[in-house]
């Protein structure tokens with residue numbers, strides 16, 4: 506999901522890095538296999554990633570796409586993009602790949618994959634049409650659509666159709682949350698969170714949990730074939746090393762969002778936060794957060 510401890514403002518590097526293992530573990534493998542099969546039928550490939558943040562989606566997909574990749578990472582947060590070389594270095598080292606840095610471009614070189622990576626600051630809420638003139642074979646986004654509005658998603662679906670490109674929009678929060686052990690107040694907190702998700706995040710009134718399906722439906726109306734599959738976060742200490750830290754960050758992000766939504770319920774919400782933190786700190790807490798993945802191949 507796109508909500509974080511900073512629910513209204515920017516997305517911190519620390520939050521994006523905390524969620525990355527859960528994101529990567531959640532991605533649907535059948536859907537990625539289809540995307541790779543499509544990619545293998547292309548020669549060189551131009552990939553544009555919207556709301557790229559620190560490049561998590563690049564780290565997930567780039568090693569799977571072989572050679573001749575050209576990535577353009579787009580975000581409106583210039584600081585996140587500026588830090589890409591520093592953020593990518595430990596990852597390329599770990600992959601035993603070379604990272605060649607120049608002023609406005611990176612090259613990633615490995616026996617099995619290679620890519621040129623560029624980035625551009627664009628406010629997608631107002632300047633989506635700046636992408637019209639670019640070569641795009643594959644359009645990507647991850648944890649982005651639930652921030653956006655119906656009219657913006659219509660424009661995005663139009664763009665994909667006009668450019669006849671493949672697109673994969675991953676990790677769109679779909680409103681399902683399941684905690685274990687359960688608390689009576691869980692349901693109410695999820696309701697408040699899902700209403701909070703509808704607040705304007707700069708793109709007009711957000712569709713929040715309905716965004717992924719709305720986008721899929723618009724693509725279908727434009728005659729595109731679409732595949733939707735679930736990619737839920739399964740956060741437990743057996744599945745993820747950083748389960749405790751991630752769950753604590755989530756609880757500490759959701760509680761203020763819920764209070765913002767319904768201040769009179771502050772006492773109930775703070776009690777929920779405290780009870781949940783106790784379960785998490787005892788390492789007995791597990792959390793599922795529902796996501797929808799949307800793939801459309803030309």
Ligand SMILES: C[S@@+](CC[C@H](N)C(=O)[O-])C[C@H]1O[C@@H](n2cnc3c(N)ncnc32)[C@H](O)[C@@H]1O
Pocket residue numbers: 506507508515516521528555556557558559560561562579580581582585627628629630631646647648649652707
């Ligand atoms: C939840 S984060 C996801 C980041 C990354 N895709 C990932 O999966 O880790 C949402 C990203 O969208 C970016 N974003 C939000 N509003 C935007 C806008 N109007 N234009 C461009 N990027 C935006 C944020 O800066 C942030 O990097």
